[in-house]
Amino acid sequence: MDARTTASTDGLSLGRLGQWIHEAVRRPEFTTDALQIVKTVVAATAAWWLAVYVLESQMPFLAPWVALLTVYPTVYQSLLRGAQSTVASWAGVGVSFLIGNYLGVGLWTFALAIAVGLAASRLPWIRDEGVAIATTSVFILGDGFTEQQPMLLDRIIEVAVGAAVGLVVNLLIIPPLRDRQAARYVDYINLRMGRVLITMADEFRSSWDTDRADAWTWEIESMETDLSSAWQSVRSAHESRRVNPRLHLHGPIRSSQSGGSADYDEILGRVDEGISHLRHLARTLREATYAEGEWDTRFREQWVEIVRSAGHAIADPDREVESIDERLAELSADLSADEHLPQRSWPLYGSLITSMRLIAVVVDDVASAREAREG
Known part of the structure; x- marks a missing residue:
């Protein structure tokens, strides 16, 4: 294959790639997906900033984590699922503190927290976001619980801040119709x-x-x-x-x-x-x-x-x-x-x-x- 043939083949491949990109960008869901990504990034970043510089949290990941769970494609979903995420995260905080304070942090207590969280996630009224109970427990117990002994009220506030930021961002940045x-x-x-x-x-x-x-x-x-x-x-x-x-x-x-x-x-x-x-x-x-x-x-x-x-x-x-x-x-x-x-x-x-x-x-x-x- 000579140089001209190779150049022609490369040009054809680039042309097809450009056409594919052009068609992908023109698809109706492209704008919606791109906007959803932007809103989620803004919400998580804002929640992290509030947790670090305003609340001076020892666990600044909770607020952006809940914000990520709250930004849904529609405002109604953000309200409904955000409320579920908040309650589930609060439950996860409670489970981790009860187990951490009274049973300590070890292999079997870590497994117990996950088991309790997954069992609670099967409740009908919280099933959609119930897994947040187990994941929140994993975050808190796995982040040096015994050394930091973080305050329960602080964690509850951080979860609420994350949910509020996610909802506000979805309300203010072009709510989708x-x-x-x-x-x-x-x-x-x-x-x-x-x-x-x-x-x-x-x-x-x-x-x-x-x-x-x-x-x-x-x-x-x-x-x-x-x-x-x-x-x-x-x-x-x-x-x-x-x-x-x-x-x-x-x-x-x-x-x-x-x-x-x-x-x-x-x-x-x-x-x-x-x-x-x-x-x-x-x-x-x-x-x-x-x-x-x-x-x-x-x-x-x-x-x-x-x-x-x-x-x-x-x-x-x-x-x-x-x-x-x-x-x-x-x-x-x-x-x-x-x-x-x-x-x-x-x-x-x-x-x-x-x-x-x-x-x-x-x-x-x-x-x-x-x-x-x-x-």
């Missing part, structure tokens, strides 16, 4: 659907094979994964709007037509239908690679332009395109009047036209859904 994330998911999936249609049109114009059809199918299956994440985001939307100060600054998303809130269940249901129709279209084109005979030139050219227009309309709902449904109706009428069109071609052409007519309905719904979300 998951309906915004759901909106980004919808736009992202629509963009991918549009790109697949445009790619289909470009490749179908010249030639295509089963490998290309398989690539389309893989992309569509990947969309279904994103759609599952979108459904999960929608299910979390109501929770994210509880105890959220941003609601005083931003009113609920309204529909410009009905005046009601955007129905993401309905919107994602329509997107799900669009993906289903797109999958059927890709399967039909894949099976058509084995069909005998030549494609009708007029059908191929007109259908390709319709598919490309539909792709642009879904990827960019603000873009002006001619009516997809009307163009499909005209294509059907022209072909039905053609006496020279082979009879065996109609089932295939009819299936492709039907799939695109169903997708055309989704094209209209995409624009309506955006109006509902942005109205």
Whole structure:
């Protein structure tokens, strides 16, 4: 392999890496995850600073530890799970002090503290964060308990400080509204659907094979994964709007037509239908690679332009395109009047036209859904 070949291969690898990074950054959850990391770092660092420089704690790790446990994706979760973490940590402090003061710190008492903590963590009302009982006991007993004999009240205060800092940070630093994330998911999936249609049109114009059809199918299956994440985001939307100060600054998303809130269940249901129709279209084109005979030139050219227009309309709902449904109706009428069109071609052409007519309905719904979300 010469230097030019090596450079070309390296350039291709870097290009793929850059494309992967670009796609990863554009994914809807990237911003949410990045913000969650920032908030957690800020909360833990602030709690550590308070423990060291304000409380002058002998065990400054308790406050940042609880702060880490408190910063959840939504404010409601931070309140609920933060309260559980605080109670569990207080219980862990109590267990460690009882065992440390009355039984001492040794191999079997260390094991006893963990066993008691894990058993208590099975309580239904604290089960989600109950393991903090055992971990807090491990931290305190394993950090030189017998030498330091730290005050019980100080440890309780540090735990409370950590929980308070975590909650305050989640309240102040852009509390998440998951309906915004759901909106980004919808736009992202629509963009991918549009790109697949445009790619289909470009490749179908010249030639295509089963490998290309398989690539389309893989992309569509990947969309279904994103759609599952979108459904999960929608299910979390109501929770994210509880105890959220941003609601005083931003009113609920309204529909410009009905005046009601955007129905993401309905919107994602329509997107799900669009993906289903797109999958059927890709399967039909894949099976058509084995069909005998030549494609009708007029059908191929007109259908390709319709598919490309539909792709642009879904990827960019603000873009002006001619009516997809009307163009499909005209294509059907022209072909039905053609006496020279082979009879065996109609089932295939009819299936492709039907799939695109169903997708055309989704094209209209995409624009309506955006109006509902942005109205």
